[in-house]
Structure formats: structure tokens, C-alpha cells
Amino acid sequence: EPEVTQTPSHQVTQMGQEVILRCVPISNHLYFYWYRQILGQKVEFLVSFYNNEISEKSEIFDDQFSVERPDGSNFTLKIRSTKLEDSAMYFCASSRDGRTDTQYFGPGTRLTVL
């Protein structure tokens, strides 16, 4: 069964550094998402992406964040200058038909900002 994959599984970085989290969505899916979960808190929506552009973003997704689909398979989340409060588990998800379909989640990347 096809799965969403994410790399790395764990990323440790210094405050102020840039990080890129990578995701490979399920191959025939067209809608892509990033969520995050700060330890002990709920899973929060960050951004949705369709047809090579952002379709919705939350207030968390400020100018420090960006997403890109650099090729036909990868979907990346970049944080330009990490802060301590960016430490969280970041989940990528994809779906085939957006609003009428199930979102399938990757295993997550645990980001630790020191």
C-alpha cells in the first residue's frame, strides 16, 4: 500500500538556522499539507498546497515558513530562521481529491531547535 514518507525522521538544529523538511506524497495525490504537533499539544494545520500554489495557510505559517514542490515527487517545508518554539513534530499529508477525500499522513519529522 502506498505511503507518505518523510525525511529526516529527526532533525536537530541551532536557533536561527534554516531547515528543510522533506516529504514524498503518495504518487497520484494532488493535495499536500503540513501539520505540526508541539509536544503535549494538538496537531495543528500549517498549510495546504494544490496546483503548485498555497491554497490555505494558518496564522502559524508566517514569513519564516515556505513550501515548495521542486519536482514531481517531493514536497518540502522550509523554516528560514528557526526559533525554539518551532520544536515540534512536523507531519506531511496528502490526498487525491482534497475536500472530498481522506488525508494520509507521513511518519513525521521531529524537529528540535536548540
Add this chain to the structure above:
Amino acid sequence: AQSVSQHNHHVILSEAASLELGCNYSYGGTVNLFWYVQYPGQHLQLLLKYFSGDPLVKGIKGFEAEFIKSKFSFNLRKPSVQWSDTAEYFCAVNAVGAADKLIFGTGTRLQVFP
């Protein structure tokens, strides 16, 4: 704004006990409803979903959930839990016709003892 409440934060059961996890949402329009499960060390997996039709939906591993529109609820049930059901359970909704982002509850940690 949409929100999801899961009132049971931590549930401890013995094997063969029955399970019911509460989920309530706030949104005045039509919603799609989901339960996701996260087993220790694994990613979020879809347990079941409700889009329309029969409000009693059956999912994997013997789980079921009932959508009660008048109560804005989508409670998860299982008649007899197993040790392997130990996991974190997340209720999520998205608003039909508005956006495809998922709004998650805080999750319920279920521990099942043999």
C-alpha cells in the same frame, strides 16, 4: 471558528473492556469527520471516516463511530479492546465547502492492560 473537543485525555482499560471515546465539534455547517490512531512510534493512520450516509460507520480493527448531528458528536466505540489497541486516538473534522484543512482534537491516550 471550528474546534474539536476530546474530553477523555487518558483512558486506562483492561483487555475485553468496552471503549467509548468522546468527540464533539463546533461548526454550524456540514462536516466530514475522522478518527485517526497513532500507535507508539508510528504515524497517524485513518481508523474510520464519515462523509455522508449512514451515521454509524465501521472502521478497521473492530472500531465504529456514530455521528449524531444534533449533538455535534462523533464518538468512537469498540465493544472489546485488546492490548494492541494501546495508542493515541485523534478526532478530526473538516468543513465541507469551506476548506480541506483538518481540525484535530487534543487526542486521547488509551492504555490497555492484559
